[in-house]
Amino acid sequence: MKMILFLFSFIGVFPLNGCPIKNGLQDFHMGTFDKIAKEVAGYSDVAQKIIDLAVNGKAQNRSYERLANFTDTVGSRLSGSKNLDSAIQYMYNALKQDGLENVHLEPVKIPHWVRGEEFAMMLEPRNHTLSILGLGSSIGTPKEGITAGVLVVHSFDELHKRAREAKGKIVVFNQPFVSYGETVTYRALGASEAAKVGAVASLIRSITPFSINSPHTGWQDYQPNVPKIPTACITIEDAEMMARMAHRGKKIVIHLKMAAKTFPDADSFNTVAEIIGSKYPEQVVLISGHLDSWDVGQGAMDDGGGALISWEALSLIKDLGLRPKRTLRMVMWTGEEQGGIGANQYYNLHKVNISNFDLVMESDTGTFTPLGIEFTGNGESRAIMKEVMKLLQPINVTELADRGEGTDINMWMEAGVPGASLHVDSSRYFYFHHSDGDTVTVQNPIQMNLCSAVWAVVSYVVADLEEMLPR
């Protein structure tokens, strides 16, 4: 999940989000709604079959096992890397072998940034090796590294107030963690803000509420017409220690060496598989996760899980011999972590058919215990989705929360297409996010069974309703 500031782009675009359903039902004849509600209720047997297969049946634990096999075999999958190429090839073969339809790859150009060797050591007031992870798109240091004094600040405000102290320094941001959406601004903009006041590098406290001296990487954005300086994340522990040292008046000196480099954009692919619709094959319910990850851990949570339950949803439907009226299209995106690159190119290519996109779905906040879905759409479609969620009563996952979210589906939602994201208990998500802790260990087969069931029931039922969701 990239999720830089996108939350802010939502508000105001969908004034109906979060409003009581009735507001949206003004022109939605009660008779029509009753008919659809009855139609949805008619899927309770099918929903139960899907749930049984996913949770207790032959498909039990399959999404987890596929995830483990995939990520153990391939490892992490950074945009532009050989590992990502292998991952796409692996998935293409696996989807073919699973007997899904229209399995194909859609070419995309994606960023190719390489971390290279990196190293940071505090030289004063004492020698101490810092755990760092360079941030995506950062430039490297000169070959001999950068050795400079440190200015520790806790906010952009403090940086601006102390601008005169920053020249020639390495700026350390020790901002408190408020929420990912708010605090990630420091990772995204810290380097350019520091460069504006003459800093030679910036080190950002990792965007996480909890740490075992764990650095968390992620994308950062150089601003136009601002000098580019090297930037990396450091751990909460080291950021806090340097803040204490600075508060005591100690001089801090750091030696930073980073061989990070950006290469020309690389060839990659969005990976697609379908169950082709029986009645309206040109109409699409799109279900997705992203296949790329950061170059740490295994990318099992971000977003192996989302990709794998999307595949699993199609497998479950196929295994039951079901074929919805509309086409169920599964996409595993590429280059999400660099700003939804694969998904944006997909949108630009396919938006000509936007009226055929019934619902776009993405899972990208972990496949932990599911609570329901987050949904963006008008009041009528929200009322229908509420009925759909009732089908998940047998596993008690019925919540219909506000605001579908996902770097890869936001543009569709902003253009008016109903969108849904998997709503899970993500309380520990940011403990592991973009760190070496993002591995199969944090995933759980039972939780993934439930996520797969939700994903399959919602996508199948919406794809099989007689009418597309109102928008």
Add this chain to the structure above:
Amino acid sequence: MKMILFLFSFIGVFPLNGCPIKNGLQDFHMGTFDKIAKEVAGYSDVAQKIIDLAVNGKAQNRSYERLANFTDTVGSRLSGSKNLDSAIQYMYNALKQDGLENVHLEPVKIPHWVRGEEFAMMLEPRNHTLSILGLGSSIGTPKEGITAGVLVVHSFDELHKRAREAKGKIVVFNQPFVSYGETVTYRALGASEAAKVGAVASLIRSITPFSINSPHTGWQDYQPNVPKIPTACITIEDAEMMARMAHRGKKIVIHLKMAAKTFPDADSFNTVAEIIGSKYPEQVVLISGHLDSWDVGQGAMDDGGGALISWEALSLIKDLGLRPKRTLRMVMWTGEEQGGIGANQYYNLHKVNISNFDLVMESDTGTFTPLGIEFTGNGESRAIMKEVMKLLQPINVTELADRGEGTDINMWMEAGVPGASLHVDSSRYFYFHHSDGDTVTVQNPIQMNLCSAVWAVVSYVVADLEEMLPR
């Protein structure tokens, strides 16, 4: 905290532990007890003063700030290291400057093991760098490293059953975490058990219930007459991944390089400060933590906090102008992590005066939210301690749990001296234990204020009672 298997050595030695108080009171005249209970209750004003000073007064946050200053300045403090020498010198000066009495160092010979460079890479089924920490006392590998196939086992039983597969292999132990006391056996004995069946190295899953790909080091024990093989801990994540790979029938090959080396024992010191008793100066209440740590993180939790609240207890008593009848002796032990080396030498030297040791106390499971104390002693002394704990009602820390514990005080308790350890909410202790996550960040000034108050009230009151605790 070392805590290898010592829990087992207890049971049976103190049959009275955990028994209802009445059992121990058979010969304890009720009149005597009532008198002591009244005497203890008379300390409520003094206890309140100590609490006020520690929690709300001028000394508020002092133990935390001293801890932060100390560990930020010195860093980690491995037995035999220059850092440990600096730490002892730092403390000696600080205790002198604080105006404590009889500040002195008692010479001790301690192990001198050096980690050196270390590196482990999985070569098959794919390249993957393992996060490792060599275990204390491990030998190194040959200079060129060891490259060998892997046998993954989940228990000693499985190792013995599959003994024939172990020859020439690197044995990976992926034992589940049950409890530290039980599971640490794998860290302690894994290398020798693997060597007995012909393994060339062993890698032990870190002894922790939670991980962000974090290796946890610790001491290990080569058994006599068994070949010594290099041994390191790996992360839960890597241990589980290799177990999955092995289960799928994949061949795993690891390249391991460790430059670990043991040097002749080094000179070190236990650090001592006192408030000399006014009436029975030869009688002692001993209050302690250990100053050494592992060579990762800052040793802030294990056991900077314990050492610092012990100092703080004396400071609080001194600042209030109090002087107990008996001597209050604070000891910061050296070489605890190698098996209570400093404390054992202290015991052997001072046990000749064992009858003068009234109570021995250690804090070594973190200075988190205190719940009370854990106590080892007979029924009479337990009854008295229960009264003492009532003095901590104002901060609601009154629990008197069973079994005082601490590598550094166990021998005194086994010889019949009453012993107490600080009882805290240690639910996250092993998340950070012996890892780079053991830093000031996991400590909290408010919690440390409370711990200091408990430590000062208990030690002062027991040292000032007219009679020593019955034993």
